Amino acid sequence: MPKRQQELNQALESMHFGFRAMTYQPDQRLARLGLARIHHRLLYFIGRNPDCSINELLKIMGITKQYLHKPLKKLLDLGYVKQKTDAADRRIRRLRLSAKGSKLEFELSEVQRRRFAHIFEQAGPTAEKHWRQVMALLSEEIEF
Numbered sequence: 001m002p003k004r005q006q007e008l009n010q011a012l013e014s015m016h017f018g019f020r021a022m023t024y025q026p027d028q029r030l031a032r033l034g035l036a037r038i039h040h041r042l043l044y045f046i047g048r049n050p051d052c053s054i055n056e057l058l059k060i061m062g063i064t065k066q067y068l069h070k071p072l073k074k075l076l077d078l079g080y081v082k083q084k085t086d087a088a089d090r091r092i093r094r095l096r097l098s099a100k101g102s103k104l105e106f107e108l109s110e111v112q113r114r115r116f117a118h119i120f121e122q123a124g125p126t127a128e129k130h131w132r133q134v135m136a137l138l139s140e141e142i143e144f
Helices: 003-032 037-048 054-061 065-077 099-123 125-139
Strands: 081-085 093-097
Touching (some): 003 037, 037 065, 054 065, 093 099
């Protein structure tokens, strides 16, 4: 196997194992509540975008309405998310975390924030800057 392919395979594995490490504790907590990673993602993005519409949330997350429907319904039914009709356009539903949802989202994400803070402190500001550059480039929609 060519050296570059081995290096790229290492990058893929690092991404996999790093993501697994970042999501392990929140996933365990979610499982105890009968929830999954998608529920954390929804809580996180609704919390960062209070009163967003469902269509805005779909665009932010890059998911389909079909993928969103069931997990969002569960969060609404369990009282983690509140929904209200838009005052100007009654067809639009606005989403916001309840106090219960804000508390859960904070608990789940704080584990990850603390982990990032610790890792960035260990790696140093230059490494953090480069990591952010790589993540930004990965996030761009690039066609190959």
